Amino acid sequence: MIDFVFPLFGRFHPILVHLPIGILLFGVVLVFLSKKRETAHLQSIRLAFLLGGLAGLLSSISGFLQYQYEGFAWDSVQFHFILGLTTTAASFWLYYELRKNAAFPDHFRLKSSALVVLLMFTGHLGGNITHGETYLIEPLPTGIQELLGYSNEEAKGLVLPVQGWEELAYFEQVVQPILNQNCKSCHNPRNKKGDLDLSSYETLLTGGEDGSILTGGNSEASALFSRLILPKDDEDHMPPKEKRQLQKEEIELIKAWIDLGGKTDSKLGDADIHAELLEPFFEKVEIPFYPNVSVAPLSEEQLKELKANGFFAELVEKESSWLMVSCVNFPQxxxxxxxxxxxxxxxxxxxxxxxxxxxxxxxxxxxTLPNLTVLKLNQTAISGEKLGELQSISNLKNLYLNQTQVTLEQLRPLQNHPSLSKVFVFDSPASSEESNASFSFVLEKGNYQLPPLPTDTIVY
Incomplete structure (x- = not known):
């Protein structure tokens, strides 16, 4: 009837572990606030080290029970556990030293500092167990991570080439990167939670404390897949709900690999995989919208001058020299x-x-604007007779001629413009003209009509 007590007490470890930290740090602060022969805070410091030691003992016991019942590998918790007991013993020792002396013993501040160092190392190892060894490293800039000896390679996850993905080694180049990004922080040689290491195919085959997690050809019988699709609130769901969850496409790729046999000699093209499933992982080559050249930014004085002349002028994006200039407040x-x-x-x-x-x-x-990318001439007297002059603006991508007198024929000089991708001609002669001619750019005419819905005829 009371078998649940020990596992429950073990799960209180993340709460109890903060008690000795707070109490002992309070005692150490009082030590450094006290002068050498001052005894005003002595009783409070004694009590802090005593309570801190007792809290440390409770925390160590709950931590050991959590290790016993939660499936942590001894290799992953041993140093944290030993340092926790050492911190507890040091707390009792400092209490004993204060109790037998009416004043601070020699070098007591140094000993208190050593206790703080012990607390820091113990807490750091505990954080590594809970959040992974790179928990504090991940937010750092790449250069600092590399300086500290950490690599970002595992965190990149799955990236596939658009061409030739069929020839990729299914496990090494598809499944393993998924495991690296989502599972390896808890299942690696140093932190084998559940006695499971997912850092290689060989260790994956070894399984964990519950046995094998892979049944080749049967994904439903493989814990490697079946645990991924459990409800998030299920204690057997993996990864834990507070961790990054796999995308549905990643889960499908793991399932297909297992159903294919779960071997290392298969290729991605051997499975019944369509390119649509792989779309989130294809390498994206980003083409900058604005010109990829450097120009000196305008000074604050020059920006103020533009605004004083009636223009709206702002940067198109942060850390950029490109300007957005509008005459919204300058219609004349x-x-x-x-x-x-x-x-x-x-x-x-x-x-x-x-x-x-x-x-x-x-x-x-x-x-004369060499870097102009977006030009809006809506609701102006532009007739279109000189649009061909825009051919010389090699970076122009979007041209707006809505509510002007431009015709389709007047757009022909822009055919084969080196970068023009869209021309907007809503409410203009060009939008109403019928023509079978095609342009090298997308011609947006507007006049779109939504299909009638059944609800449009319902009288409420």
Missing amino acids: FSESDWAKLKIASQQIAFLDLSGTQVTDQILDSIQ
């Missing part, structure tokens, strides 16, 4: 005001002249 802007923008000709990547007084003549000036 015309060709004669262009000189006010010259100080930012190299930095302007996003220019919005919508609703201003500009005409086709403004295109002569716009083509």
